[in-house]
Amino acid sequence: MNDMSPAGGAAALDVAIAHKDHRSADGRALRALDDLRLTLPIGQAGALVGPSGCGKTTLLRLIAGLDHDYAGDIHLPAHGRLGMVFQEPRLLPWRSVADNIRIAAPEASEDEIAALLDELSLGEHATHYPGELSLGLARRAALARALALKPDLLILDEPLVSLDAALARALRDKIAALIEEKRITTLIVTHDIAEAIALADRIFLLSPRPARVVATLDIATPRGRLSKEAAETLEAQAREALAAARRQPS
Numbered sequence: 001m002n003d004m005s006p007a008g009g010a011a012a013l014d015v016a017i018a019h020k021d022h023r024s025a026d027g028r029a030l031r032a033l034d035d036l037r038l039t040l041p042i043g044q045a046g047a048l049v050g051p052s053g054c055g056k057t058t059l060l061r062l063i064a065g066l067d068h069d070y071a072g073d074i075h076l077p078a079h080g081r082l083g084m085v086f087q088e089p090r091l092l093p094w095r096s097v098a099d100n101i102r103i104a105a106p107e108a109s110e111d112e113i114a115a116l117l118d119e120l121s122l123g124e125h126a127t128h129y130p131g132e133l134s135l136g137l138a139r140r141a142a143l144a145r146a147l148a149l150k151p152d153l154l155i156l157d158e159p160l161v162s163l164d165a166a167l168a169r170a171l172r173d174k175i176a177a178l179i180e181e182k183r184i185t186t187l188i189v190t191h192d193i194a195e196a197i198a199l200a201d202r203i204f205l206l207s208p209r210p211a212r213v214v215a216t217l218d219i220a221t222p223r224g225r226l227s228k229e230a231a232e233t234l235e236a237q238a239r240e241a242l243a244a245a246r247r248q249p250s
């Protein structure tokens with residue numbers, strides 16, 4: 001069975017994948033995901049954290065509808081409109097930042113686009129071409145483009161990777177503020193537990209390949225108001241759960 005549809009009225013991202021196999025070079029099946037289940041309430045931010053190569057990108061591609069070859073069910077939040085920010089920003093090179101947004105989100109008004117550019121401090125870059133932007137600016141432009149779609153689900157694949165520490169912190173705080181303000185259901189892939197704690201309401205910890213969710217951590221305190229001690233305790237809990245999953249034979 002392979003059912004991927006907006007959940008009629010059900011207020012959540014609901015993933016129940018029995019299994020997903022890739023084909024290895026010699027033609028054998030390589031199990032990437034095995035009995036992977038997760039639920040994210042509407043308006044919440046979830047973070048997927050797991051070891052390199054465990055199957056995070058595979059999972060995002062299934063959720064984004066880019067790969068339909070799996071056994072299981074995925075229900076998207078109502079209407080199922082997706083906004084996605086990839087690690088490489090994938091902007092159209094011959095179009096300005098503002099045009100990249102207009103083309104991707106033709107229903108967005110000029111006022112909405114201007115407000116988004118402003119929110120992401122991109123106002124002065126509206127007429128710039130992607131080649132003129134640093135990676136940090138290009139990521140922000142890709143984020144503005146995804147938000148202009150008014151997505152029911154925003155997917156961010158390693159949004160802070162390859163940025164220097166100060167830029168990563170600034171973008172992390174910006175993303176946290178946007179998620180808080182707009183209450184978009186958001187799924188973030190990250191390898192960084194501290195980043196997941198800073199951005200997410202719920203953290204899904206994944207086993208090594210084949211990936212399954214070994215623990216789900218809910219962060220009850222409103223984002224940004226978590227004490228340093230509470231964040232450190234959560235981080236230690238997450239590290240322990242990931243280490244325990246590594247020790248278990250798959």
Ligand SMILES: Nc1ncnc2c1ncn2[C@@H]1O[C@H](COP(=O)(O)OP(=O)(O)OP(=O)(O)O)[C@@H](O)[C@H]1O
Pocket residue numbers: 022023024030032050051052053054055056057058059209
């Ligand atoms: N198209 C494919 N064909 C064959 N094997 C694949 C394919 N895509 C991924 N794999 C394999 O499936 C496993 C999971 O890959 P995936 O890219 O989903 O992991 P990941 O957790 O996103 O990794 P990373 O953290 O390094 O980005 C890996 O062993 C990878 O080599």
